[in-house]
Amino acid sequence: MNTKKLILLFTPAFLIAGLFLFIQVIRYEPLFPDQENLPEEKPIEVIPVFPDDIIIGAKRPTATVIAFEDFSCPACRRQNELLTELLAKYPEKIKIVWKGLPVGRFPYSTELAQKYSYCTARENEFVKFKQLAFANADNLSEATLAEIVKAVGLSPDELASCVNSPAADSHISRVKQLAAVLNIQSVPAFFVNNRQIEAPPSVEAWVDELGLKI
Numbered sequence: 001m002n003t004k005k006l007i008l009l010f011t012p013a014f015l016i017a018g019l020f021l022f023i024q025v026i027r028y029e030p031l032f033p034d035q036e037n038l039p040e041e042k043p044i045e046v047i048p049v050f051p052d053d054i055i056i057g058a059k060r061p062t063a064t065v066i067a068f069e070d071f072s073c074p075a076c077r078r079q080n081e082l083l084t085e086l087l088a089k090y091p092e093k094i095k096i097v098w099k100g101l102p103v104g105r106f107p108y109s110t111e112l113a114q115k116y117s118y119c120t121a122r123e124n125e126f127v128k129f130k131q132l133a134f135a136n137a138d139n140l141s142e143a144t145l146a147e148i149v150k151a152v153g154l155s156p157d158e159l160a161s162c163v164n165s166p167a168a169d170s171h172i173s174r175v176k177q178l179a180a181v182l183n184i185q186s187v188p189a190f191f192v193n194n195r196q197i198e199a200p201p202s203v204e205a206w207v208d209e210l211g212l213k214i
Contacts, residue, residue: 045194046194047066047178047182047191047194048178049066049097050171050174052118052167052171053097053098053099054097054098054099054100054117054118054121054126055095055096055097055098056087056095056096056098056126056127057087057091057094057095057096058091058092058093058094058095059095061092061093061094061095062093062094062210062211062212063093063094063095063192063210063211063212064094064095064096064097064192065083065094065095065096065097065190065191065192065210066096066097066099066190066191066192067079067083067096067097067098067099067188067189067190067191068099068100068101068175068179068184068187068188068189068190069098069099069100069101069187069188069189070100070101070102070103070104070110070114070187071104071110071113071114071117071130071133071134071137071140072103072104072110072113072137072140073103073104073137073187073188074137075187075188075199076134076187076188077134077137079188079190079199080130080131080134082200082202082203082206083096083206084131085203086203086206086207089203090207090212093210093212094210094212098117098126098130099175099178099179100114100117100118100172100175101114101175101176101179101184101187101189102114102172102176103186103187104140107138107139107141108139108140108141108142110140111172112140112142112145112163113133113140113145114172115163115168115169115172116129116133116145116148116149116159116163117129117130117133118162118168118171118172119159119162119163119168120149120152120154120159122162123154123159125152125153125154128151128152128153129148129149129152132148132151132152133145133148136148182196192209192210197209
């Protein structure tokens with residue numbers, strides 16, 4: 001086989017590999033690259049919980065987890081499974097403060113998905129929405145989100161005023177600003193007692209991290 005035929009044979013493969021690499025770079029590049037090399041500053045003493053933050057779990061917990069997550073993130077999806085199991089095991093001991101941080105850009109931006117999560121939380125349907133959003137993480141188009149909203153028992157038309165409201169924009173903006181202050185470079189990012197922790201790899205590891213063993 002001559003050189004010209006070899007080039008024609010392998011060119012599509014190189015193009016596909018290059019496209020895949022480009023997509024990964026877009027999806028997982030640092031959230032705040034300009035801050036990566038800044039001098040270390042005094043850490044924030046108390047991570048604020050905003051009045052409109054999404055709260056899951058106990059009202060009077062023994063352990064609180066502040067979670068910055070996005071539906072497009074495979075590691076977030078895995079952690080959602082672990083935390084769902086953990087909440088089922090310790091329903092009166094754990095509270096999760098969900099701070100939806102839209103980082104996904106491909107194939108769809110997750111900004112709209114996070115706005116829907118904010119609005120479904122206002123209707124007490126966030127948990128159902130979250131599960132379906134993670135299940136459809138590879139296709140969070142506007143049409144898919146509308147179907148998810150219907151599946152949780154809400155009307156996309158009724159939610160439209162909320163999704164397009166300044167309140168939803170303001171909520172997302174505050175989360176982004178806080179993430180920048182905390183220098184969060186990837187999701188999921190978890191904080192316990194105002195200290196960022198490594199994402200535990202199992203339910204047992206979460207139990208140990210939160211001191212839940214009796």
